[in-house]
Amino acid sequence: MDRFELRRLDYSLSDDHVDLQTAYKQFFKTHCSIETVRAAEPSGFDKNLWERLCAMGATTMALPESRGGDGATLVDLTLVAEEIGRSLAPVPWIDHVCAARLLARLGALGADTAGVANGEQLAAFDARIDSAPGVRLIPSGSIADHIIVRDGSKDGAVVRLTFGTRPAKVDNIGRLPMAWVDPAAADTRAVVGSGADALAHYQRALDEWRLLTAAALVGLVEETMTIAAEFAKTRYTLGVPISTLQAISHPLANMAITVQGGRNLARRAAWFLDNEPDERPELASSAFVFMAEEAAKAATMAVHIQGGLGVSAEAAATAYLVRARGWPLAGGDPGASAMRVAEIVAARESALRGARV
Amino acid sequence: MDFSRVELSEEDKTFYDEARTFLKTHVTEEVRRRDRETGDNFDEGLHLAFGAAGYLAAEWKPHSEGGFTRVRRRIWELEKRRAHVPWVTWGTTAMVARSVVKFGSAELQHEVMSGVFAGQLRLCLGYTEPEGGSDVATCKTRAVRDGDVWIINGSKMFTTGAHNCQYVFLITNTAPDAPKHKSLTMFLVPLNSPGIEIQGIRTVDGDRTNIVYYSDVRVDDKYRLGEVNAGWTVMREPLNTEHGAVAAAPDGMQDNSIMMHQAGSMVEAVDRASARVTQPDPSGRRLLDDQSVAYRLGRSVARMEAALSAPNIFGRVAIAQTMRDISPDLMDILGAASALSLGTDGAADDGTAEYVYRFAPLVGIYGGTLEVFRNMIGQYMLGLGKPNYSPPLEKTS
Numbered sequence: 001m002d003r004f005e006l007r008r009l010d011y012s013l014s015d016d017h018v019d020l021q022t023a024y025k026q027f028f029k030t031h032c033s034i035e036t037v038r039a040a041e042p043s044g045f046d047k048n049l050w051e052r053l054c055a056m057g058a059t060t061m062a063l064p065e066s067r068g069g070d071g072a073t074l075v076d077l078t079l080v081a082e083e084i085g086r087s088l089a090p091v092p093w094i095d096h097v098c099a100a101r102l103l104a105r106l107g108a109l110g111a112d113t114a115g116v117a118n119g120e121q122l123a124a125f126d127a128r129i130d131s132a133p134g135v136r137l138i139p140s141g142s143i144a145d146h147i148i149v150r151d152g153s154k155d156g157a158v159v160r161l162t163f164g165t166r167p168a169k170v171d172n173i174g175r176l177p178m179a180w181v182d183p184a185a186a187d188t189r190a191v192v193g194s195g196a197d198a199l200a201h202y203q204r205a206l207d208e209w210r211l212l213t214a215a216a217l218v219g220l221v222e223e224t225m226t227i228a229a230e231f232a233k234t235r236y237t238l239g240v241p242i243s244t245l246q247a248i249s250h251p252l253a254n255m256a257i258t259v260q261g262g263r264n265l266a267r268r269a270a271w272f273l274d275n276e277p278d279e280r281p282e283l284a285s286s287a288f289v290f291m292a293e294e295a296a297k298a299a300t301m302a303v304h305i306q307g308g309l310g311v312s313a314e315a316a317a318t319a320y321l322v323r324a325r326g327w328p329l330a331g332g333d334p335g336a337s338a339m340r341v342a343e344i345v346a347a348r349e350s351a352l353r354g355a356r357v
Numbered sequence: 358m359d360f361s362r363v364e365l366s367e368e369d370k371t372f373y374d375e376a377r378t379f380l381k382t383h384v385t386e387e388v389r390r391r392d393r394e395t396g397d398n399f400d401e402g403l404h405l406a407f408g409a410a411g412y413l414a415a416e417w418k419p420h421s422e423g424g425f426t427r428v429r430r431r432i433w434e435l436e437k438r439r440a441h442v443p444w445v446t447w448g449t450t451a452m453v454a455r456s457v458v459k460f461g462s463a464e465l466q467h468e469v470m471s472g473v474f475a476g477q478l479r480l481c482l483g484y485t486e487p488e489g490g491s492d493v494a495t496c497k498t499r500a501v502r503d504g505d506v507w508i509i510n511g512s513k514m515f516t517t518g519a520h521n522c523q524y525v526f527l528i529t530n531t532a533p534d535a536p537k538h539k540s541l542t543m544f545l546v547p548l549n550s551p552g553i554e555i556q557g558i559r560t561v562d563g564d565r566t567n568i569v570y571y572s573d574v575r576v577d578d579k580y581r582l583g584e585v586n587a588g589w590t591v592m593r594e595p596l597n598t599e600h601g602a603v604a605a606a607p608d609g610m611q612d613n614s615i616m617m618h619q620a621g622s623m624v625e626a627v628d629r630a631s632a633r634v635t636q637p638d639p640s641g642r643r644l645l646d647d648q649s650v651a652y653r654l655g656r657s658v659a660r661m662e663a664a665l666s667a668p669n670i671f672g673r674v675a676i677a678q679t680m681r682d683i684s685p686d687l688m689d690i691l692g693a694a695s696a697l698s699l700g701t702d703g704a705a706d707d708g709t710a711e712y713v714y715r716f717a718p719l720v721g722i723y724g725g726t727l728e729v730f731r732n733m734i735g736q737y738m739l740g741l742g743k744p745n746y747s748p749p750l751e752k753t754s
Binding site (some may be wrong): 001003004005006007008009010011012013014017075225229232233240241243244245246248249250252253254256257258260261262263264265267268271272275276282283285286287288289290293335337338339340341342343345346347348349350352353 | 358359360361362363365373428431432435436438439607608609610611612613621624625627628629631632634635636645648650651652653654655656658659660662663664666667668671672674675678728730731732734735736738739740741742743744745
């Protein structure tokens with residue numbers, strides 16, 4: 001691509017963006033303490049929090065106005081996702097809005113799915129890129145009313161499944177309402193799209209899931225970094241706060257750099273998907289690949305900085321540690337996203353340079 | 358938030374075309390070859406051409422004083438990068454000229470500024486000392502007053518471009534017993550003064566820098582910038598710019614962090630590798646078909662894009678660190694032929710990745726090491742307090 005093209009490089013948030021960000025930050029601060037997070041661990045889901053969140057319009061905002069939504073941009077959605085990560089909110093908002101938007105794009109929001117828009121019915125989907133046929137883990141499979149998967153057939157059908165009895169939750173490191181789902185065992189199975197177009201819509205949902213998960217990991221890393229930094233300022237060794245030792249301060253500085261780079265990358269990726277979706281399709285996966293790797297490293301270091309107190313199961317740091325790994329992993333091997341990035345960029349660059357090399 | 362293409366007015370389109378034509382005409386293959394051979398990162402003929410065409414003045418001056426508009430400034434900056442214009446000596450000149458205008462006497466400004474705009478006068482930075490490292494305030498080069506002149510003794514490392522410059526912006530120590538930030542005085546020392554010896558040093562990226570020795574160099578007081586012992590104030594401004602501690606403009610018409618120029622080599626390496634991996638070998642096999650290649654390439658792209666996104670001081674660390682982190686992977690992907698440098702027969706990507714590998718250590722050192730900036734992020738952004746060091750060693754000799 002032309003890296004010297006004259007484009008604006010403006011990452012600033014508008015007043016509306018800041019208002020949205022502030023509203024959700026405040027919402028989770030009020031309604032999602034670390035105790036709330038812990039209390040939801042057995043099921044992986046806080047229904048009460050979800051209902052409050054939906055009442056705020058967090059699900060309807062994500063749908064286009066033509067589908068009864070509020071037409072939020074993906075940039076808007078990254079702002080909400082970042083607050084979900086910051087608070088570790090036990091709600092399947094990312095899965096739900098990506099699945100709901102997919103259904104909307106497929107024209108499959110009908111009478112059967114009337115509750116999806118406002119979150120009364122939960123939608124889930126298989127977030128893996130390299131999804132294999134058969135039984136699979138679905139990140140919010142144990143609580144979803146609708147589960148969307150590709151059936152792996154040659155005509156590329158995308159199907160919506162429902163189960164009379166929801167699949168059982170399996171305990172997992174991300175503390176997600178995850179379940180093994182067997183598409184063949186579904187009670188209903190509706191084809192909601194097929195062919196190349198449907199698969200392209202599905203790919204877009206996978207990209208959006210990666211984008212919003214990256215944004216959530218930014219918030220997650222920033223919060224666990226902040227907790228570790230505050231600890232380090234008040235923990236003394238040999239008469240000085242450990243925060244003044246470079247073995248502590250430099251890893252914290254690296255986390256701050258991760259947050260700043262990952263955040264801006266996620267927002268830039270979102271802006272391109274909103275405004276020029278064919279221009280930089282590699283950026284959403286890039287943000288995800290970067291944050292999936294860095295979140296685990298940062299969350300581990302944040303635990304380490306707090307030493308014996310950090311490793312305690314009661315410490316906030318460990319709540320961040322497990323989700324830093326479990327949330328991105330719910331979409332399968334992040335390496336598959338790295339390969340997608342490579343395919344996109346290689347195709348672009350070889351097309352541009354092909355004649356010359 | 359806005360990353361859209363900028364719509365140009367007819368006048369700006371004309372400017373854009375003229376700038377591209379000018380660069381195509383003057384930045385010849387010969388200029389680039391000479392630049393590689395000398396490592397100068399400067400070309401006098403080209404620089405004088407820029408001066409004669411008014412580009413230097415237009416770039417340096419604000420729009421209100423006849424300089425470029427924001428959009429033209431950005432066009433010029435990007436097109437210079439596209440053309441691989443040698444950049445280091447104009448960079449230091451432009452930076453130091455700000456201090457000359459702010460702190461120099463009318464007489465000194467008169468002596469220097471028109472020559473700067475014409476391209477005949479160039480200015481370099483005399484900050485770092487052989488024993489000083491990144492801390493510019495630990496200055497041992499002494500200036501002692503003798504009536505209306507100062508006598509300077511000492512030495513400076515990394516005075517890049519000195520052999521192509523007429524003045525050096527020199528930090529001297531004028532009060533060795535005072536606290537370090539109250540002991541410095543700045544001068545704009547003419548480099549043709551007797552007692553100055555410039556010795557070239559080649560660095561691993563292929564560039565040339567200098568060590569400059571000052572032996573009883575006599576400098577008129579008119580070359581002093583700012584008050585005696587107030588050198589820290591004078592130096593700070595260009596240093597802030599060099600550190601990248603400047604806020605991004607809301608119009609999106611500038612880099613979001615410093616070092617974006619240096620990052621260009623990494624971007625080029627990534628883009629070249631991306632094209633290269635799709636070329637089939639004689640058996641029809643593409644490197645990209647190897648999933649370990651695809652994975653490493655994709656991961657490199659992701660890390661690069663994150664580094665390019667990080668703002669200001671975060672960005673400069675991210676860029677330098679990422680150049681170090683991904684260049685080995687890019688080379689590995691391309692195999693043994695990535696060991697061949699620019700211009701060598703069969704070089705995999707014309708030596709781009711191996712250049713990034715050799716260049717990355719410098720990017721994490723000059724203008725302050727990565728550690729200096731991690732300290733600054735820790736102290737000023739995260740409020741972690743001033744770094745704690747062990748007490749200084751007692752001098753035994």
